[in-house]
Amino acid sequence: MSLRDGLLAMALAAGCGYPHSVTRTAASGSPPAGPSPFSSTALYAGSDAREASTDQGGNVWIATTGGVKVVLADGGTLSYGTADGLVQSAVACATGGLPGTALVGFPPPADLTKTSPQIEFLQLSGGKVVGSPKTFALTGEIVQANHAAYDSKRNQYWIGTNEGVALYDAAGDAIEHRHPVHPHGLTLGVAITPSGDVWDADQFQLSRLNAGPAADFDATFDPILQPFPENEQDLSAAAVDAAGGVWVGSLVRGVARLDPQAFAVTTYGVASGLPSLAVQSLALDPDGTVWVATGDSGLARLDPSSGAWTSYRASSPAGPSGPPSGLPSDDVVDVTVDTSHSPRRVVVTTGAGVVAYAGP
Amino acid sequence: MPAPSLLPLAVALLLSHRQAGLACLEPPSPSPGATGVPTNALLYDFNATGLQSESGGTVPLLQAGAPWDDDARYRSPSSPLQPGTTYLLPFAPGGGPTTGSFTTGAGPDTLAPSAPALLGAVPGDGMNPVYGCISDRLELFPLEPSTDDQTPASEIRYELSVALPDGGFERTYEELVPVGLPDGGLLLAVPMGLSGLSGSYVAQARDWAGNLSPPSAPVRVAVGPTCDFAESTAGSGPPSLLALWLLGLGFLARRRRSVQNGRPKR
Numbered sequence: 001m002s003l004r005d006g007l008l009a010m011a012l013a014a015g016c017g018y019p020h021s022v023t024r025t026a027a028s029g030s031p032p033a034g035p036s037p038f039s040s041t042a043l044y045a046g047s048d049a050r051e052a053s054t055d056q057g058g059n060v061w062i063a064t065t066g067g068v069k070v071v072l073a074d075g076g077t078l079s080y081g082t083a084d085g086l087v088q089s090a091v092a093c094a095t096g097g098l099p100g101t102a103l104v105g106f107p108p109p110a111d112l113t114k115t116s117p118q119i120e121f122l123q124l125s126g127g128k129v130v131g132s133p134k135t136f137a138l139t140g141e142i143v144q145a146n147h148a149a150y151d152s153k154r155n156q157y158w159i160g161t162n163e164g165v166a167l168y169d170a171a172g173d174a175i176e177h178r179h180p181v182h183p184h185g186l187t188l189g190v191a192i193t194p195s196g197d198v199w200d201a202d203q204f205q206l207s208r209l210n211a212g213p214a215a216d217f218d219a220t221f222d223p224i225l226q227p228f229p230e231n232e233q234d235l236s237a238a239a240v241d242a243a244g245g246v247w248v249g250s251l252v253r254g255v256a257r258l259d260p261q262a263f264a265v266t267t268y269g270v271a272s273g274l275p276s277l278a279v280q281s282l283a284l285d286p287d288g289t290v291w292v293a294t295g296d297s298g299l300a301r302l303d304p305s306s307g308a309w310t311s312y313r314a315s316s317p318a319g320p321s322g323p324p325s326g327l328p329s330d331d332v333v334d335v336t337v338d339t340s341h342s343p344r345r346v347v348v349t350t351g352a353g354v355v356a357y358a359g360p
Numbered sequence: 361m362p363a364p365s366l367l368p369l370a371v372a373l374l375l376s377h378r379q380a381g382l383a384c385l386e387p388p389s390p391s392p393g394a395t396g397v398p399t400n401a402l403l404y405d406f407n408a409t410g411l412q413s414e415s416g417g418t419v420p421l422l423q424a425g426a427p428w429d430d431d432a433r434y435r436s437p438s439s440p441l442q443p444g445t446t447y448l449l450p451f452a453p454g455g456g457p458t459t460g461s462f463t464t465g466a467g468p469d470t471l472a473p474s475a476p477a478l479l480g481a482v483p484g485d486g487m488n489p490v491y492g493c494i495s496d497r498l499e500l501f502p503l504e505p506s507t508d509d510q511t512p513a514s515e516i517r518y519e520l521s522v523a524l525p526d527g528g529f530e531r532t533y534e535e536l537v538p539v540g541l542p543d544g545g546l547l548l549a550v551p552m553g554l555s556g557l558s559g560s561y562v563a564q565a566r567d568w569a570g571n572l573s574p575p576s577a578p579v580r581v582a583v584g585p586t587c588d589f590a591e592s593t594a595g596s597g598p599p600s601l602l603a604l605w606l607l608g609l610g611f612l613a614r615r616r617r618s619v620q621n622g623r624p625k626r
Binding site: 228229230231232251252253254269270271276277278295296 | 409423429430431432433530531532533534
């Protein structure tokens, strides 16, 4: 008997059941009342935005293919580009931190034989943006930063890279990478639990680095799961809800929620009411609402208690009988929830600009 | 076809003639420039919402129906394509979005390809260089390919599935393209291995229209690739028994997602 067979036998003997996998069926949803929820809240009108994030001071940091744009909490705007010291023009991701600060990450450099900073820490100072580039230079394996999650308890950023997750800490240290068992791949989704563990959502699996409250970089990875049946998961996003459940999006397979305690997976596809399987990002509202950015069918929201999806499209009604959404484009590349703002805002990055929604 | 024991050598020879840096991405289907494509074509990996005909008309694309409805990369035209017509479409072959075209043939295709045959299973050695991917082990399946009435052999794609005890299949890989050996033989090279999971695997072929062949006879994979555990420049943690255990339990979950009639189902 192999080790794995032995472990499986032990698990089964103990009555451990994985996973009841459930595929939700469609439930009808009603869009929030009110006209055009996204139409009057434009933050940025360019077509080159890739990701937006708000710092704790309410400033919105926007990563674009032409530098960084900042929409200040007072309504003013700033730009930060290569002429100002930005490492490179194309910025892949932006993540807000303490008031007036953010971390941005870059796609791979054109010349992979040359080391280039993969991240840059930005601060508002003297009415402008001041940058501090950082390089993961220890192995040369890290060439890009895809997305980062901010741990407000520890003032740290966990960064999804081409090789698992890396860490940028409050002391300004850029710490090299950790990744789970092969096969893995690009990490696009990163989520941090209240206890400090880090979920890594990559091309082939969802895994947890048990970093804990001390942000133990050398901790082990587990569990290692594939929420969707096929080997290629193409996970694009991860978020942890109040119950500890992990929501993941896939670039090609929709949405799933893992309950790590019960080892139960619930998947959401087109048959469940999700408008598209092409999920580029997702975010959680404090009330539990799940916001999903699709690459071709606009924005969707899920009421987890009822299982009802509501869809917001650029040019069609915001639901079966709702008003037009005012969304700039059905190509939604990112969604995030800004809790520094009252009421909270849902910040939506599309292929035709960045907008915010503060309704229910 | 070389004997399984010679396959690693054959692959090494093959690889010595291949350029490095191949992407871990399945190429689009039909291939840009293809001709004679059925008017009921199944499109893969185009990430497009519409096809533009040479006359300027647009055919909207929809999420493809079962059994392709679990992957956003599969798209179907909302209405049958016109015979003998060239369609423009965006595609992303790995180097960024660009535009290609294909030309339809005389009509639809409703006949499935013949069943392929898997001639064995050979664990590869070390990382997977065939696809330019980082993987712990490569798994190789010598293949007797399928044939189809309308789709050229080079355009036929293969699925690899676990054969379940109840007769159903659980798809683990899709859109595999056979790798040619120097002697003319073919292999299915699984890009990321089998995650260390033993089982009986079958292959099916699909044609341009998405007609799925009967399955091959199952091939038993007794020992899959070994797993190395978390790595970092700061030091590796010890192998996590819990991780290994959950990986196996995940496999059980897949088995419980039983399917019938030979096609995967959620």
